[in-house]
Amino acid sequence: MTFKIVVCVKYVPDATGDRRFVDDLTVDRDDVDGLLSELDEYAVEQALQSAENADDAEVTVLTVGPEDAKDALRKALSMGADKAIHVEDGDLPGTDAIGTSLVLAKAIEKAGYDLVISGMASTDGTMGVVPALVAERLGVPQVTLLSQVSVEDGTVKGRRDGDTASEELEAQLPAVISVTDQSGEARYPSFKGIVAAKKKPVQSWDLSDLDIDADEVGLENAYTVVESAAERPARTAGTIVKDEGEGGKQLAEFLASQKLI
Template sequence: MEILVLVKYVPDATGERGFAADHTVDREATDGLLSELDEYAVEQALRVAEGSDDVEVVVLTVGPDDAAAAIKRALQMGASAGIHVLDDAIAGSDALATSEILAAAIRKEAPDLVLCGMASTDGAMGVVPVMVAERLGWPAATLGATLELAGDVVTVRRDTDTASLTIEAHLPAVVSVTDQSGEARYPSMKGILAAKKKPVRTWELSDLGIDPGSVGLDAAWSSVAETTPRPPKEAGKVVSDDDGAGSAAVVEFLAAGKFI
């Protein structure tokens, strides 16, 4: 059995993020890394593999050269191999085009189960898993707080504000998991060294039978028209209580801001 985990290379959320001249995310302005939410999907795949001798975990990413770092991290965690869809024409692709590329790559790889995080930490849309499932004609079990695999049936528990739902799907299927599914492991020194010898395949759009004109920024159904930099933080107001009027000044400030 092969579990294919979709992973994304995203700008570090702790860095200074912004937009490039074409209003796409400026990925050169800050360091990137494997999306934290995708680490949970890698973790769940590895847990399934640990309980079986015939399960292989492969990770798949779509992105520029630097996106290889996302694959590297997943391999260090314990994945067996990686696939990198790398093509200049992909730059600026929206969720629809991304799902088209991912679905084509999945068809080529033919895994039994596809796992992914609940959303990417840069786009935060959360729609790609179901888009991919729709293109493949596979069932989708999304937002799983738990994941179990028994034979050809995958089961997830989805926790909502009012109830917990149990969802079952027959393989092949697309499953997304949340950050409640289990803390992702930190790569060990053994895993870091072993990752250097693990295979990573590189595919272009031509390998997937995709027309470059159907993806990229020019083909996007949605785009950012204008961006405005976030205003700098203003200095806070200091209230002195030397004359005993501090509490009244705080109440006045809160009332003026309609906080109370």
């Protein structure tokens, strides 16, 4: 029986671009280039490694987003994923993490799965809660923030590294896991992989395909909302400390005033 791995990925604004909010205080996605979230590349990598270690495995990448979100799927396909699912609907813009988890869970159930993998957080929202929300909706165990992953005998195992200690965790499949940027360097797409990605299937679903009502998603039905936002202030000139015998003391006083020491 084929071991089915679903990787949840996100199409995000390029962090090196000039990111802004639009009038409704959602992220401006039209005036900035987008790409596959860097943290999700680690999830794709762990999915590919798990598939390589299985006798018969299939890796499906799943995203929720606008038409351009297909670019994120193509990147994952060029890395080696087998197929992709794109959920797009006119009622989805502005959907928060809770609504997104509903859409992802419904799509994952429809696709079929043994293991769901995601990155530790998206590089735009950085909330890191979606994997747990998806696991709750699917009614399966979650093992999050793993820096090491292995799958064998119907069990997923991993190591979670903290500041002072590491934990060894495991869960019975099916399960949802998230991986950190310490889980292993993501592979670069080869030219052969980029060419092959163009022939791999990409399914397109909307809310009706997932039996989701419009009043369960979208900005108007979000449980969380941005109430105000301000532009980051321009960078100011730094403080110059001239060492005329007491430079060390001045530097220590400055660091103390900033509560850095």
